[in-house]
Amino acid sequence: DTEVTQTPKHLVMGMTNKKSLKCEQHMGHRAMYWYKQKAKKPPELMFVYSYEKLSINESVPSRFSPECPNSSLLNLHLHALQPEDSALYLCASSPLPSNQPQHFGDGTRLSIL
């Protein structure tokens, strides 16, 4: 069982829809991350929140909007996505400051029609 919980596990949406991905952890970690992973590729970092503040945005298009309501929750709001945005979206968390590894959730598999 993963300690980082992501919902939903699967999501199919049209290009005009608005949806949100959710991530939750109760390990007391103060850094949370969103990654995008295409098939047979490594995860690509999208956003990093440190102490609930956005610290890294890897030039992600504005159709992806992250939100960190509190230290346990991380959301990714989606709007007007493109077919090329279909991918596995992984959430991760880690302690701060620390060299401990990031803990990953099981991901949300997103398909854009």
Add this chain to the structure above:
Amino acid sequence: ELKVEQNPLFLSMQEEKNYTIYCNYSTTSDRLYWYRQDPGKSLESLFVLLSNGAVKQEGRLMASLDTKARLSTLHITAAVHDLSATYFCAVGEETSGSRLTFGEGTQLTVNP
């Protein structure tokens, strides 16, 4: 820009054989991580290597780090089918949070 190169990208092994996966990176770092990913699953942390000469072992897997050569290795001893997965190395950077740069991954298949 930090670059992380893994090789080989594909590895087909017979059971009971030994092999090594290599991870080279381009800038100084003393934080290196190995992850395993099964098809359709998330990433599982295998090893954390934090200093030059660090060696960690778990079962049939052993990881090492040479920060001077900017090289980490993941050695597989007497492979078994259950080790079939994709293995990623990832290098940590000292920025806000813990930015990781991943290698391309090594897709390992262990054949009976």
